[in-house]
Amino acid sequence: MVASFKRGIVDEVLAEQLRxxxxxxxxxxxxxxxxxxxxESYTFDLRVLAFAEEAYDALKRGRDKEWLRLMNKAKQIVKDADIVLGADSRTNLVLIDRIDDAWDGSDSAVxxxxxxxxxxxxxxxxxxxxRPMLFLRENIFERVRAIDPEFTRLETCVVSLDWTRQQLQEMVERRLQLPLNPKPPLGETWKLLFDMVGSAPASEMILDYCQQRPRDVLTYCSLAVESAQASRHQRVTVEDMDAAKVRFSESxxxxxxxEYSENFPQIQLxxxxxxxxxxxxxxxxxxxxIQKLLADSEVMSYCGQWLSRVAAPHLFIELLYSIGFWGIRSGAVVEYRGVGLRSASPPTISSSSTVVIHPSLARALDLQAKVIGDLEDIVLQREGLLLELPEAIDLxxxxxxxxxxxxxxxxTPTGxxxxxxxxxxxxxxxxxCFFRWLNNLEPHRQDNEGRVIRDWIAANVAEQGFWQLMKDKYDACQVIWxxxxxxxxxAADFHQAEYYMNSAIGRLVILCFRGDDIEKHHYQHIRRISEKLKxxxxxxxxxDLKVFVRQAINQKVKEEHIRQLFDTTIRNVS
Known part of the structure; x- marks a missing residue:
């Protein structure tokens, strides 16, 4: 597999250089x-699969010489490609990202x-x-660490993306500056747009509240700005920031x-x-x-495999600390987990220690501001914000x-x-998989003249995110599948999709088919439709359908994959 990936990466670089x-x-x-x-003829995925199948076939048939020939061939291709590319002084960076979009968490995927x-x-x-560079979420990285006997070879090449407070403040400030003209100098944008929180700058409160997680900081600031705009405020006030906390906490x-459902299935329960x-x-x-969890049939049904391994109090505390759910109080100081791999180890836990759920999660869980020392007479609640299920069915x-x-x-065969x-x-x-944004689903219907057949049509009820973008850009109040x-x-399939588009339902059609690749001529048809009808x-x-299903199985409320497909399409038709 290693040889197959090396050969596939080299071929991808050569393909780009030739293109x-x-x-x-x-x-x-x-x-x-x-x-x-x-x-020239294979995508990266198909290329690696072809190399791997060829090597595994030789092993299965006991053809050791054939297998060694393939391994040597891969080494020679890597060596020769480096020599050929050496004529140019530039280094080719290969960025490998979005692994989690199609990640199913299986052993074969690991x-x-x-x-x-x-x-x-x-x-x-x-x-x-x-120079290949692989970007991974920490939880996926930990899956490899747990099973790889040669992980020490990898650790020397692992770099954690750690952000300092100054870097985070500057990054958000540059985002806030983008629509402004003229742009205020760096260091002044926060003061210009955000009120002080007490005697401290708003940036200090926001970074602490969001645990210095870059994406969370951007999300919170975006929600606060939206709240200020809705209230017609000239600046983001303390009230706007407080209103944003409710929406941010739920998110x-x-x-x-x-994020952690791959490592700990159904941890949201x-x-x-x-x-x-x-x-x-x-x-x-x-x-x-913990004892109440172990007696909960629903929790044990979906979480029992991993929950039994962390049933000891110190292990359970360490787990929820490592994912950023709570911090540990020793005396007057509460220590929450920072950002980066090195920050995952908890401080020492003593009998006098208490755990404190992070303030950013308190509102979503409707927590009371008090310390609980005994749960004997308390029944754990089952309602909450995490388990949104369609059609009133159970998990x-x-x-x-x-x-x-x-x-x-x-x-299901084709045909x-x-x-x-x-x-x-x-x-x-x-x-x-899309019930949060698309509902009132109806099967195919013929129009009055008996000509049009739409396999599925769904109402787009999204108020934010990708599907809201589709409403804004293509008037897609209804989505045809x-x-x-x-x-x-x-070509006839694209003409049919074009025929469906009108001002009443919008100009977006999702076309599902059974092939492996989207060809160049497909994008040419989409470009024609874009130019003619917008x-x-x-x-x-x-x-792609399997990605959506796997995300739903893991209770992942994410739009990254369909957004990536849209971005790829836009770039190919532009």
Whole structure:
């Protein structure tokens, strides 16, 4: 796998060099000329799969010589590519990001990621002209750390993105400056736009409240500015910042469950049980809380596998400290987890210590400002903000229907005979994965003249995020989902999508098909529709539908994947 990823990364660099004419075919040596089919005709994913299948096939058949030949071929291609690229003094940076968009948390996914990390480390040590850089969320990184016997080889190449308070303040200030003309000098923007909080600058309160997490700081500032605009304030007042805390707290709690659901499945169920309790707990109270969790059938059904491993009070405290849910008080000082891998270790826990849930989560959980020392007469609540489920079904039914989608999607063949089944599957994806933004889902209907068939149409009720953008940009108050149970889409399919667009329902069509790749001529049709009607056709494949389903299984309320598909489409048609 490591050899396959190294070869795939090199081919990706060569493909980009040839595409931009920074490198010409006549400059390639024999080993790279033989590789041109993979370089020019394959995407990165298909290329790596082809290399891996070839190597595994040789191993399965016991052809050791063939396997060694493939390993040596990969080494030679990496070596020759470095020599060819050495004619140019520039270094080629390969940025690998958004791993978590299609991440399913399976053991095979962890092994593939482990191979990618080792490939990046080996190439950084042996290649002068190619420098791969892999960006990972901490929780995914920890999955590799837990199972990789050679992790020490990786640790020397790991860099944590740590932000100082000054850097965060400057980053947010530059974002705030962007629409201003003229722009105030750095250091003055905070004072110009935000009121003081008591005697301290607003930036100090915001950074503390958001635990110095860059994305959270930006989210909170955005909510505060929106609140000020809604109230027609010239500056962001203390009241605006306080109003933003309510919305931010709810968002932060959901994001916390999303972020660590890969490592601790359905951890939001555990966090939800704190609803209505207190902001601070003694160690005996934490012990009693754990016992109530172990007696909760729903929690044990979904979280029992990992919860049993951290049932000891000190382990449970360390876990929730490491994810930023609470801090540890010793005397008058409360220490919350900072940003970065080095900040994950908790301070010493003694019998007199208490744990304090972070203020940014208190409002979403409706916590009381008090210390709880005993939970004997308290019943843990089940309601809260984390578990939003469609159609009044319970979590078990929801999970079962989502898993059935994955099974049915793999089992459904292409072809006209299975059109209805594929349409049903796509309808389930919309119903179970997009219910927060799309509702009133209806199956295909014919118009009065009996000509138009729309496989699914859904009302866009979003008030923010990606789907609100679609309303603003394409008047998409309704979203049409066209289901094509075939591996190739044709010009007629785009003409049909174009025919659906009008001023009454909007100019956005989601086109689902069974192929693996979106071709260049697909983007040419979308460009034509964009220029003619200012409309958009967004193409989804089976792999994209599976990403949405896996995110829903893990209770991830995220729009990054569909936003990335939209961004890619926009860039290709621009």
């Amino acid at each position: 931009t004419h920074s490198l010409y075919p006549r400059q390639l040596v024999d080993s790279l000329i033989a590789e041109r089919n993979y370089i 092994l593939a990621l482990m191979a990618t990390m080792h490939a990046c480390v080996e190439m950084s040590a042996t290649c002068e002209r190619i 932060r709690l959901k994001d916390l469950g999303d 555990v966090l939800n049980r704190f609803h209505g309790l207190a902001t601070e707990f003694t160690v005996p109270a934490v012990t009693a809380f 078990e039914q929801y999970q079962e229907r989502l898993r059935r989608i994955l099974t049915d999607l793999d089992a 006209n005979d299975y059109d209805d089944e594929y349409e049903r599957i796509v309808g389930e994806v919309i119903r179970l 066209e289901c094509k149970n075939k591996s190739l889409i044709e 409309g958009m056709v967004l193409i989804l494949r089976d792999r």
